Amino acid sequence: MFDWISPAILDLILGSTLETLYMVALAALIGTLAGLPLGIFLATSGKGELFEAVAVNRVLGLVVNATRSTPFIILVVAIIPLTRLIAGTSIGTTAAIVPLSIAATPFIARIVEAAIREVDQGLVEASLAMGATPLQIVRKVLIPEALPGLILGVTLAIVSLLSNSAMVGAVGGGGLGDLGIRYGYQRFMPEVMLLVVIVLIILVQAVQSLGESLARRVNRRVRRL
Amino acid sequence: MLNDTATAAFDTPLFRDHAAAGSFAGPPAGTGRAEAPDGRASAGPVAGGAAIVLDDVSKVFPARGSDAPVEALKNVSIAIPQGEIYGVIGRSGAGKSTLIRAINGLERPTSGEVVVDGVAINRLTEAGLRDQRRRIGMIFQHFNLLSSRSAFDNVALPLELAGVSRAATREKVLDLLELVGLSDKKDRYPIELSGGQKQRVGIARALATDPRVLLSDEATSALDPETTRSILRLLAQVNARLGVTIVLITHEMTVIKEICHRVGVIEAGRIIEEGRVSDVFAHPSTATARSFIGSLPGREIPATLAGRLRAEATGASQTVLRLTLTGDPASQPLVTQLARELGIDIALLGGQIDSIGALPFALLYVGVPVGAWAEGPLRARLEAAGATTEVVGHV
Numbered sequence: 001m002f003d004w005i006s007p008a009i010l011d012l013i014l015g016s017t018l019e020t021l022y023m024v025a026l027a028a029l030i031g032t033l034a035g036l037p038l039g040i041f042l043a044t045s046g047k048g049e050l051f052e053a054v055a056v057n058r059v060l061g062l063v064v065n066a067t068r069s070t071p072f073i074i075l076v077v078a079i080i081p082l083t084r085l086i087a088g089t090s091i092g093t094t095a096a097i098v099p100l101s102i103a104a105t106p107f108i109a110r111i112v113e114a115a116i117r118e119v120d121q122g123l124v125e126a127s128l129a130m131g132a133t134p135l136q137i138v139r140k141v142l143i144p145e146a147l148p149g150l151i152l153g154v155t156l157a158i159v160s161l162l163s164n165s166a167m168v169g170a171v172g173g174g175g176l177g178d179l180g181i182r183y184g185y186q187r188f189m190p191e192v193m194l195l196v197v198i199v200l201i202i203l204v205q206a207v208q209s210l211g212e213s214l215a216r217r218v219n220r221r222v223r224r225l
Numbered sequence: 226m227l228n229d230t231a232t233a234a235f236d237t238p239l240f241r242d243h244a245a246a247g248s249f250a251g252p253p254a255g256t257g258r259a260e261a262p263d264g265r266a267s268a269g270p271v272a273g274g275a276a277i278v279l280d281d282v283s284k285v286f287p288a289r290g291s292d293a294p295v296e297a298l299k300n301v302s303i304a305i306p307q308g309e310i311y312g313v314i315g316r317s318g319a320g321k322s323t324l325i326r327a328i329n330g331l332e333r334p335t336s337g338e339v340v341v342d343g344v345a346i347n348r349l350t351e352a353g354l355r356d357q358r359r360r361i362g363m364i365f366q367h368f369n370l371l372s373s374r375s376a377f378d379n380v381a382l383p384l385e386l387a388g389v390s391r392a393a394t395r396e397k398v399l400d401l402l403e404l405v406g407l408s409d410k411k412d413r414y415p416i417e418l419s420g421g422q423k424q425r426v427g428i429a430r431a432l433a434t435d436p437r438v439l440l441s442d443e444a445t446s447a448l449d450p451e452t453t454r455s456i457l458r459l460l461a462q463v464n465a466r467l468g469v470t471i472v473l474i475t476h477e478m479t480v481i482k483e484i485c486h487r488v489g490v491i492e493a494g495r496i497i498e499e500g501r502v503s504d505v506f507a508h509p510s511t512a513t514a515r516s517f518i519g520s521l522p523g524r525e526i527p528a529t530l531a532g533r534l535r536a537e538a539t540g541a542s543q544t545v546l547r548l549t550l551t552g553d554p555a556s557q558p559l560v561t562q563l564a565r566e567l568g569i570d571i572a573l574l575g576g577q578i579d580s581i582g583a584l585p586f587a588l589l590y591v592g593v594p595v596g597a598w599a600e601g602p603l604r605a606r607l608e609a610a611g612a613t614t615e616v617v618g619h620v
Contacts, residue, residue: 120367120369122365122367122369123369123371125331125365125369126363126365126369127382127386128331128358129329129331129358129361129362129363129440130358130359130363130382130383130386130430130434131354131355131356131357131358131359131383131386131387131434132355132386133355133386136386140382140385140386141371144371144373144374145371145372145373147373218373220372220373220374220414220415220416221372221416222416223416223417224417
């Protein structure tokens with residue numbers, strides 16, 4: 001049934017899948033490491049909030065919005081000098097991690113901001129009344145209480161990274177999307193295209209299920225049966 | 226539960242005149258207070274030993290957009306002795322939230338001094354304030370428990386924040402859970418607990434750092450009457466056993482009646498009336514206090530009677546009186562004595578016999594013959610018996 005899949009094509013698929021996983025995993029990691037504090041700061045630096053810094057909040061908000069409104073493929077090309085500065089080259093899988101991370105960071109930051117803002121202000125007041133420092137409130141109250149939302153948010157970010165990673169073929173980033181375009185489209189090999197899509201679907205499903213089950217496990221706001 | 230001597234010891238007319246700012250007679254801010262030898266509630270010389278002093282405190286929230294500035298507190302002066310349960314009653318927007326938050330520095334007063342355990346809260350830096358807040362517990366209307374933590378871990382939070390060791394935390398938390406009667410629920414999450422149980426966790430959490438003061442922000446307002454009573458009993462127990470001074474704000478007179486020693490009535494940011502609970506109940510001097518007291522069950526003129534009441538005595542057979550008796554007179558067989566001594570018939574039309582704190586309290590609507598009231602001896606006899614008498618009409 002699958003005799004039309006030659007070993008060579010399988011090798012290509014496998015290699016591209018690994019490239020995609022490598023790019024997405026690192027970009028998700030970097031995006032989370034940068035986006036989490038950024039999002040927490042955005043959620044807590046408004047007027048009358050824990051880390052009140054209205055002007056900084058506004059500027060960061062603008063930067064985040066600007067990054068988010070730039071189409072990813074344009075961002076990839078526009079920041080080539082920066083990519084070269086960070087990765088040493090602007091071409092290849094590792095170089096592609098730079099634009100992927102830069103796009104993921106504000107995305108994750110906004111999701112984190114929304115999740116943190118969902119936490120009941122009463123809890124912040126109660127912690128202040130207990131003598132908690134602002135950092136303690138972030139660590140012991142805001143993050144644990146927002147955890148289910150944070151996990152779902154990162155899940156969403158990974159799925160969108162998978163889709164973004166298809167575009168980094170434009171700078172020789174490789175990966176599944178690149179394979180689909182070069183073989184499936186440019187070489188008229190629809191079976192490769194089909195396989196690429198199937199693998200992507202499986203990856204998205206896996207990430208989504210994993211994220212949801214993890215979020216469920218840490219969610220104590222619903223009664224366990 | 227509450228003993229009479231404790232209540233009586235607090236009966237010092239500290240602030241009879243609240244309207245006059247500057248009538249405050251407490252210690253200057255920041256000076257040492259007379260320390261009770263064992264640190265327990267001993268109700269010493271009131272002003273000197275006051276656990277909490279608000280001296281001429283005002284708070285103005287600045288204008289926002291088109292809204293005018295809000296004066297949430299106006300020249301509030303209160304002194305609360307160590308070990309007292311002090312209730313502040315007021316309608317929503319009267320300033321009670323701002324008042325209670327001034328005590329732990331969640332709100333900084335615009336002017337005036339807030340002194341807790343000898344420390345001027347309003348002058349502290351943020352770091353100093355954090356240290357001081359560990360000595361002031363607080364419970365909330367909506368409990369404010371962390372949904373991500375079990376009952377045990379919620380109670381442990383303040384200890385964790387203070388850097389207490391794991392072993393000491395465990396011991397303390399288990400003790401507290403036992404105190405509030407939730408030892409068997411220690412591994413439950415808030416979602417699995419009832420409202421009353423959540424508030425018990427809240428109380429245990431507030432007591433974790435051995436505070437000298439407990440602030441209660443409408444702690445029973447989200448609970449049903451039965452649960453409210455059990456939480457109030459627990460608070461009274463905490464007060465009696467640990468000597469913790471309790472300041473509570475509420476809009477429910479039952480809460481005041483049930484556990485408070487003294488009460489302040491707040492309206493439009495001012496304390497308009499203050500005194501021992503039994504005194505305020507027996508002789509409310511402001512319309513607001515009267516209306517709060519009137520809102521208690523059994524305090525209203527019964528509906529069947531109210532419809533028939535007339536102001537004029539002519540043509541009526543009975544004069545309807547409202548008798549208020551507090552303390553000893555409330556337990557005397559007054560009605561039968563009057564009937565026997567004066568040879569009159571007395572109709573019991575409505576009312577309530579109850580206790581306020583530890584004091585018996587009676588409020589009765591009685592009908593007496595119009596003639597008997599007009600003659601005078603009845604009036605004198607009621608006065609001699611210690612009853613406050615008002616004519617509410619004639620039927």
